[in-house]
Amino acid sequence: MASSFADDKKNVHLSISQVVKDFDGFKAVNDVSLDIYQGEIFALLGASGCGKSTLLRMLAGFEKPTSGDIILDGQSMLDVPPYERPVNMMFQSYALFPHMTVEQNIAFGLKHDNLSRPAIANKVEEVLNLVRMTEYAKRKPHQLSGGQQQRVALARSLAKEPKLLLLDEPMGALDKKLRTQMQLEIVDILEAVEVTCVMVTHDQEEAMTMASRVGIMDQGVIRQVGEPVDVYEHPNSRMTAEFIGSVNIFEGTLSKDESDHAELICDDLTVAIHASHGVVGSLGMPMAYAVRPEKIQIKRRAPDQPCNWAKGTIKDIAYLGSHSIYHVELANEKIVLVSMANSDRWSEVDDGPRLSWEDEVYVYWADDSGVMLNS
């Protein structure tokens, strides 16, 4: 997918600058600045109530920022009402007009562009073709399945060739299986028409599948922006580390801080944590270390490394089909999550029988597996 967009084209298309939205003293969006590049799919990711939907509604024009500016393609959008903005939105649960056919739904926006009848008909056919819904043109929305409704909603929002497309929880109304299929299908369509797109979702998997960049939002503030792999591998705070995927956090104090490595003394562990990257901080300051469950190995024999391991017992094994999550309890009752692919699980772990409940094990990880976080 378009993961290297940010590198080759730094053409800012939408610029959100210092936007604040204040609802009676509650800052739903608090000083957000963000640049969206031409043709990228950007995902605003956050829990409900984090302000992502408010930000989206300000882009559509349904809410007015308390302060700040929104500049689309060099033009400020502040005083442009929603019906005059070159921005279209695919609504959560689609908001298809129930009293109109698929065709009429799509033509609705075009009619307000003063296009001729044949021009409208052509455009309707073109977008229906794009989403492969031509044969359903005469149907009413209630005669369509969820996935079909979504395609019509997408076609409707693309028909006016907007400069910016907004997707509000695009997969919210679909079941899980259909979701995976539609995610890729929508990305293909969006890339085919080369539209710049901002989407809002609370589902990190969805954001990471569809977007070229994601922005993690929390309490009205954007905490981190980056490509999905950056945000996942190098979270800049505990909040982002814990929000995206699951993570083991070890708290401790900084005991060594060099330019190419750092060490942490952690109460939960008998050995130090060694990270192969430097940190910003001073010796003795509190620091957290985050390491993903799939980066941790599990073994019966003690690993031959001085740092980054712990001894514990298996308390729980959650079998998830493709992989299993082991809940390993350390001496002081801290639980460490370890994920192992089941192709590995069935093979014998260091020559013993398969791992089971109450087994004594060692968990360990490499120097470059996790990140030190000072906030």
Next chain:
Amino acid sequence: MSTNKTNKLSWAILLGGFAFLYLPIFILIVYSFNESRLVTVWAGFSTKWYGELFEDEQMMSAVWMSLKIAFLSASAAVALGTLAAIALVRSGAFKGKTLFTGMITAPLVMPEVITGLSLLLLFVTMSQVLGWPEGRGSLTIWIAHTTFNMAYVAVVVSARLRELDRRLEEAAMDLGANKFQVFIYITLPIVAPALLAGWLLAFTLSLDDLVIASFVSGPGSTTLPMVVFSSVRLGVSPKINALATLLVLAVAMAAFIAWWFMRRNELQRQKEIRSAFSQ
């Protein structure tokens, strides 16, 4: 055994209830075909009262007047009631909103005598002060009916408006429709069933009303319920039975047609949904 008993009992209660509701109407229909001048004495089958009914000019002009007022007041009530509903549902929070919402429903619970009397006082004062409306007649009945019907329409329409998904209107706006166009092309068609229901309700209420009309009517503007009521006081004429029978027939037909259309639409809809999912 005991279930059989309770079953019989519930049937008996059901039949009793229906008899209570429909027996009077049935008797009324039977007696409309009575030969005798006396309503309560059966003297053989005849349709002569139907003939006399259509020759009774006073009665026929009252029917016409009632239908005209019902039609006009229902239409005006739908227009005003819809606006009131929109204002109450859509204006957002303002001071005294609950008070206004309560006040719009007040005419529903106000005794008719009070509504009638107060409107009469209003019209008398207005004609003295403003010179309008001159006297009382079909115009004042129309205004009076519009006033209380508006409240019914506002309640029916605001219920539907509250259910309407705001995202539909936002989607229309997002696609380039301004607020007025959104209202015409999206809001109105979606709440249309409520407007129709409100109109029909207002029409029937206006057709039924005796008390308020009696207060605000004038010479030469007599509605059907007023004619029926005054003629009954002088002794019931079998003509009234004939008229009532025709009205029952008309109402039953209207109800049946409405039911038949709704059922057909529902069946069609379900068929379409099934065919959509079977693919």
